Amino acid sequence: MCVGEPMRLIAIDGIAGRTEEGALIDLSLTPEARVGDWVLTFLGAARDLLDPDEAQKIRAALDGLRAVMAGGSAGDAFADLEAREPTLPPHLQAALAAGDAQG
Template sequence: MCLGIPMRIEVVSGIQAQCVGRGGPRTVSLALLDPPPVGAWVLVHRDTAHAVLSADEAHQIAQALEALDTALDGGSVDHLFADLVDRAPELPPHLRRTPES
């Protein structure tokens, strides 16, 4: 299984970028994207940026990845999903059933 990791671009050089994120600094290919600016967040799979993220999306993904590590260690993850503690999660609109389906 391959997980996407949010990383922030530090330096852009052609179709490569020096990024920092979970696991430390890394050289990332930007070949699949129009080169994002320095400071942008990208979703990285196997050292290749696949999507540009907002800072909020990057934070949510980072929280979910931290929750996986915490849960595997037997810890509580409620503080990492504060927006879900008092309500049931909802599917995004594109995954919800439509009346005709």
């Protein structure tokens, strides 16, 4: 399984970006990325731009997962999810509404 990690760009040279963590990442799929932007990275490549709030939520969730995997508590890492009901992606909601859901 591949997990996306939000990283903030501190330098860009062509299609290569350097992050605050010191990682060198490929920016080929995010040519609009600029220094200071948050990008969602998978396997050394930026796949999407993130707003700072979204980046922090993802980082908190990943920190919570790391804590649980180490035998600790997730704390409030998922507080933004606990306050709302789960929702289906639009294509699954449409299938459910049409009676096509598999049980």
